[in-house]
Amino acid sequence: MGAGPAGARAAWVLVRHGARVTILDASHPREKSCGGGVTGRALALVADAIDATSCARTPIHTARFVRLRACGASAGPAPNRTGLTTPESATVDLDRGALVVASRVEFDAQLLHAAQQAGATLEPARVTDLRVDADGVTLETRHGHRRADVVIGADGANSLVRRRVAQPFRRDQLSIATGFFAHGVTSTEIVIAFVADPPGYIWSFPRPGHLAIGICAEATAGHSSEALRARTAEWIRATGIAPGARLEPYAWPIPSLAVRDARELTVAGSRWLLAGDAAGLVDPITREGIYFALASGQWAAESLLGDGFASAYSSRVAEEAGRELGRAARFKAGFFRPAFINVLMRALQQSAGVRAVMADLIAGRQGYADLRWRLLKTFEIGLAWRALTSSSSRPAL
Numbered sequence: 503m504g505a506g507p508a509g510a511r512a513a514w515v516l517v518r519h520g521a522r523v524t525i526l527d528a529s530h531p532r533e534k535s536c537g538g539g540v541t542g543r544a545l546a547l548v549a550d551a552i553d554a555t556s557c558a559r560t561p562i563h564t565a566r567f568v569r570l571r572a573c574g575a576s577a578g579p580a581p582n583r584t585g586l587t588t589p590e591s592a593t594v595d596l597d598r599g600a601l602v603v604a605s606r607v608e609f610d611a612q613l614l615h616a617a618q619q620a621g622a623t624l625e626p627a628r629v630t631d632l633r634v635d636a637d638g639v640t641l642e643t644r645h646g647h648r649r650a651d652v653v654i655g656a657d658g659a660n661s662l663v664r665r666r667v668a669q670p671f672r673r674d675q676l677s678i679a680t681g682f683f684a685h686g687v688t689s690t691e692i693v694i695a696f697v698a699d700p701p702g703y704i705w706s707f708p709r710p711g712h713l714a715i716g717i718c719a720e721a722t723a724g725h726s727s728e729a730l731r732a733r734t735a736e737w738i739r740a741t742g743i744a745p746g747a748r749l750e751p752y753a754w755p756i757p758s759l760a761v762r763d764a765r766e767l768t769v770a771g772s773r774w775l776l777a778g779d780a781a782g783l784v785d786p787i788t789r790e791g792i793y794f795a796l797a798s799g800q801w802a803a804e805s806l807l808g809d810g811f812a813s814a815y816s817s818r819v820a821e822e823a824g825r826e827l828g829r830a831a832r833f834k835a836g837f838f839r840p841a842f843i844n845v846l847m848r849a850l851q852q853s854a855g856v857r858a859v860m861a862d863l864i865a866g867r868q869g870y871a872d873l874r875w876r877l878l879k880t881f882e883i884g885l886a887w888r889a890l891t892s893s894s895s896r897p898a899l
């Protein structure tokens with residue numbers, strides 16, 4: 503249920519192994535509130551099903567990191583009016599294919615089309631309720647009900663399946679992402695502008711024909727969606743990044759699990775599995791969710807093809823996603839601290855080694871297990887970090 507990346511990928515894998523699959527989703531073709539950043543690892547995963555080069559996408563050549571004045575910037579010059587060309591910014595070159603920014607209308611349509619071509623049936627219906635019993639699952643739609651042996655809940659952050667078969671996400675497990683699609687402007691550069699409050703960053707991801715600009719805050723952090731969007735609008739004005747653009751607002755929740763939640767994921771039961779956002783699988787720092795949606799859709803399908811799918815899938819998700827997301831969650835608080843951002847910005851400006859680490863992080867090639875050590879091993883950040891932590895009782899990372 504759900505024809506986003508998780509559902510479409512699960513369906514594609516299943517039907518190619520002879521399973522009968524119906525995808526229930528009334529929304530397609532649809533744009534998704536999303537940056538649309540698709541990492542090299544996500545593209546590689548689906549290269550067997552789609553030719554992503556034929557879908558509208560913007561190849562990204564550089565990532566520009568900017569530290570805004572509010573980010574504990576006691577030292578260094580203040581950003582100029584553009585905020586993008588001051589010494590407080592650093593540019594990281596990305597290799598070809600590290601990241602593309604895709605139109606989600608087209609990227610998701612390609613995945614769905616591939617699943618249909620392989621033999622899956624799309625039923626354009628919204629599921630309004632479901633019940634799981636010993637023999638199967640009943641899914642209610644406005645056009646009547648459907649029976650299935652098993653349901654894959656690939657229905658996103660507000661997952662109905664999750665609400666019926668497990669616990670809905672608590673507020674502290676969600677972030678609010680909001681911003682604007684700035685129509686009529688594009689670029690080949692992503693911009694990451696660190697802000698201290700809420701701890702994180704404003705991003706600009708250039709899609710074909712528009713920029714997806716946004717900000718994200720934990721749902722319990724006390725920032726309303728309107729206030730965050732106003733902040734983003736102010737940044738757009740101050741930087742001049744989208745001159746003359748028509749601004750279309752968006753807002754959508756992103757699962758953002760804490761360390762403990764990532765270790766205790768609930769993703770499968772006797773007749774159901776949860777994949778993608780419905781399972782909570784989004785990196786809490788980079789917000790990369792598309793790769794995890796595709797991968798978990800595939801793992802769900804592969805588990806269903808064998809025996810004991812619920813435990814097989816639960817173990818695989820824990821092993822291949824839960825651990826990594828848990829590490830990201832642990833890393834997050836320290837990562838966005840002004841003191842660390844200060845060190846990071848200086849190192850990004852001065853060190854090719856640190857720029858290489860960040861390029862790999864953006865491309866989804868840098869795991870969190872050795873991120874800290876790889877950063878500390880670079881001469882510049884190692885020195886700065888030691889100086890910083892020698893006068894403080896507690897290292898931030």
Ligand SMILES: Cc1cc2nc3c(=O)[nH]c(=O)nc-3n(C[C@H](O)[C@H](O)[C@H](O)COP(=O)(O)OP(=O)(O)OC[C@H]3O[C@@H](n4cnc5c(N)ncnc54)[C@H](O)[C@@H]3O)c2cc1C
Pocket residue numbers: 503504505506507508509526527528529530534535536537538539540541627628629630656657658659661662679680707716753754755756777778779780783784789790791792793795
């Ligand atoms: C602002 C923002 C920016 C982001 N930027 C990035 C980024 O740059 N890169 C990245 O990798 N990730 C990003 N993400 C995360 C990414 O968008 C998600 O992780 C990804 O879309 C998850 O895929 P999915 O298939 O699990 O769910 P979705 O893509 O949300 O698809 C779920 C589908 O289920 C359908 N559905 C829902 N309810 C029902 C129902 N009751 N009946 C039938 N169908 C239903 C929906 O219509 C939808 O088509 C971002 C998220 C947000 C909010």
